[in-house]
Amino acid sequence: MISNILVLGGGSAGFVAAITLKRKLPHLDIRVIRSPEIGIIGVGEGTTPNFGRHFFEYLALPPKDFFDIARPTWKAGIRFLWGERETFPYAFDTAYGTRFADLPRNNGFYCHDEIRDMSPMSAGIARKRVFSRDSNGRIVFTLSEYAFHIENVNLVSYLETLARQLGVTVTDHTVERADTNGETITALHTTGGETVTADLYIDASGFGSCLLGRALGEPFIDFTDTLFCDRAVIGPRDRLPDEIINPYTMAETMDHGWCWQIDHEHHINRGYVYSSRFVSDEDAEAEFRRKNPLVGKTRIVNFRTGRYRRSWVGNVVAVGNSSGFVEPLEATALMLLCTECQTLADGLIDSVCAPGPELIALYNRFMGSRWDEIRDFLAIHYRFNTRLDTPFWQAARNETRLHGAEEIVAFYRENGPSLLAERIHLSENNQFGIEGYLALMVGMRVPHLKPHTPGPGEIQRLAAHQRRNAQNAESGYTVAEVLAMLRDPRWRWV
Numbered sequence: 001m002i003s004n005i006l007v008l009g010g011g012s013a014g015f016v017a018a019i020t021l022k023r024k025l026p027h028l029d030i031r032v033i034r035s036p037e038i039g040i041i042g043v044g045e046g047t048t049p050n051f052g053r054h055f056f057e058y059l060a061l062p063p064k065d066f067f068d069i070a071r072p073t074w075k076a077g078i079r080f081l082w083g084e085r086e087t088f089p090y091a092f093d094t095a096y097g098t099r100f101a102d103l104p105r106n107n108g109f110y111c112h113d114e115i116r117d118m119s120p121m122s123a124g125i126a127r128k129r130v131f132s133r134d135s136n137g138r139i140v141f142t143l144s145e146y147a148f149h150i151e152n153v154n155l156v157s158y159l160e161t162l163a164r165q166l167g168v169t170v171t172d173h174t175v176e177r178a179d180t181n182g183e184t185i186t187a188l189h190t191t192g193g194e195t196v197t198a199d200l201y202i203d204a205s206g207f208g209s210c211l212l213g214r215a216l217g218e219p220f221i222d223f224t225d226t227l228f229c230d231r232a233v234i235g236p237r238d239r240l241p242d243e244i245i246n247p248y249t250m251a252e253t254m255d256h257g258w259c260w261q262i263d264h265e266h267h268i269n270r271g272y273v274y275s276s277r278f279v280s281d282e283d284a285e286a287e288f289r290r291k292n293p294l295v296g297k298t299r300i301v302n303f304r305t306g307r308y309r310r311s312w313v314g315n316v317v318a319v320g321n322s323s324g325f326v327e328p329l330e331a332t333a334l335m336l337l338c339t340e341c342q343t344l345a346d347g348l349i350d351s352v353c354a355p356g357p358e359l360i361a362l363y364n365r366f367m368g369s370r371w372d373e374i375r376d377f378l379a380i381h382y383r384f385n386t387r388l389d390t391p392f393w394q395a396a397r398n399e400t401r402l403h404g405a406e407e408i409v410a411f412y413r414e415n416g417p418s419l420l421a422e423r424i425h426l427s428e429n430n431q432f433g434i435e436g437y438l439a440l441m442v443g444m445r446v447p448h449l450k451p452h453t454p455g456p457g458e459i460q461r462l463a464a465h466q467r468r469n470a471q472n473a474e475s476g477y478t479v480a481e482v483l484a485m486l487r488d489p490r491w492r493w494v
């Protein structure tokens with residue numbers, strides 16, 4: 001019977017785990033130990049909409065402190081500078097994976113030549129607007145349809161405040177050694193001379209994976225046959241005086257990888273994810289600076305792509321970077337972290353805090369498939385990006401293994417953007433849904449055998465939908481306007 005839990009690590013993973021467990025199982029005694037010497041990773045700023053759903057729906061937390069302390073901006077999706085089109089959006093609503101009622105084919109079939117305003121959010125991305133107005137001109141504000149951009153340090157500061165409010169204990173110590181007995185941790189020893197024991201250990205120690213990887217020696221499954229990148233050079237720049245805050249992440253093709261742009265309220269962060277097989281750190285930094293002359297001091301982060309075979313072993317559950325890592329092309333780390341924490345909390349609730357081997361096996365199967373699904377989705381991004389002909393991109397097109405995405409890609413090549421693919425090739429709880437796969441394949445113009453040539457009536461009806469989305473977006477709000485609204489004393493949280 002689990003009654004006390006020790007969380008090793010006070011980054012976003014450790015605190016999200018502590019908060020989730022304490023909120024759902026308040027009787028548990030939960031302590032976070034984090035190392036002031038090691039600190040937190042300091043990167044990881046884009047979320048997906050499931051972040052809001054986790055905090056404001058699953059955990060039913062009040063939103064005010066989140067906005068006051070974490071200081072997020074909104075993200076309606078990703079604007080890709082990728083493939084042969086100049087740009088295409090992957091918004092968080094449904095642009096491609098649906099059909100307008102008065103048109104005979106799915107939306108994706110109308111996007112071959114041009115992609116324009118196929119959904120309210122993609123029209124918002126094109127016009128840098130978030131949240132529309134209702135018929136009375138009032139903002140249609142929601143907490144879980146958009147994702148956020150949040151500086152990692154601000155997020156962790158919010159999470160720590162919340163964890164303490166909920167009754168989680170936080171201790172600053174470095175764990176230098178773990179005692180084990182088979183697949184069980186029996187004690188942790190800190191540099192301060194303390195010996196700590198718990199019924200369950202959450203390993204949230206980041207890339208070090210101190211308990212799962214190091215102490216228990218769980219094997220690591222490498223993803224490099226699909227994902228070649230292993231470094232990122234990161235640098236901020238100030239926002240120019242009249243520069244509008246983009247309500248989206250930009251993902252831009254680079255010579256040896258890709259570069260993100262994330263807009264915070266007062267500054268912009270850029271980061272170039274590249275492969276050391278194709279470029280040195282110095283040359284990657286030089287390309288990054290050439291294309292982003294305004295960035296200040298840069299730093300390089302190394303990473304290893306893959307996941308541990310099991311993330312729950314004995315009395316250790318690893319979450320966040322200590323359970324695995326894939327590059328942030330779809331900003332999936334915080335998304336997966338929320339899934340890990342929810343699945344663990346639900347598992348403890350249903351097992352009345354006495355989880356048995358079947359539950360643990362199910363957890364591992366489920367989380368393993370979540371990781372692999374992300375790898376397979378990212379594979380499509382690499383395999384079909386025809387924008388550049390550098391050695392990196394040639395290798396990406398020729399060598400990237402699609403793994404579990406093989407079938408859906410083959411189906412698309414034969415049938416085009418048919419929605420049937422969802423019924424056949426995607427599991428019910430696929431994290432990206434048919435919308436994600438179509439956004440990428442339609443967006444990159446992956447060739448297929450069933451192009452559709454719309455008649456004049458169809459074109460007119462489609463244009464009416466696009467006009468409506470465009471008008472809606474044009475009257476929407478900028479990020480700065482919504483931030484000002486939330487900080488106005490008259491604002492009432494719904």
Ligand SMILES: Cc1cc2nc3c(=O)[nH]c(=O)nc-3n(C[C@H](O)[C@H](O)[C@H](O)COP(=O)(O)OP(=O)(O)OC[C@H]3O[C@@H](n4cnc5c(N)ncnc54)[C@H](O)[C@@H]3O)c2cc1C
Pocket residue numbers: 008009010011012013014033034035036038039040041042043044045046047152173174175176204205206207208210232271301303319320321322328331332333334335
């Ligand atoms: C280049 C890059 C870009 C990224 N971008 C995104 C993104 O856009 N979106 C996204 O969701 N994710 C992104 N990520 C992933 C991001 O790192 C995670 O989302 C998350 O913030 C990581 O948190 P963590 O808590 O697992 O690790 P960390 O922040 O590293 O925290 C680890 C904690 O463990 C503690 N610790 C470690 N060892 C010990 C010890 N021996 N004793 C005591 N304490 C210890 C540390 O002090 C720290 O508190 C990115 C990652 C990289 C590398």
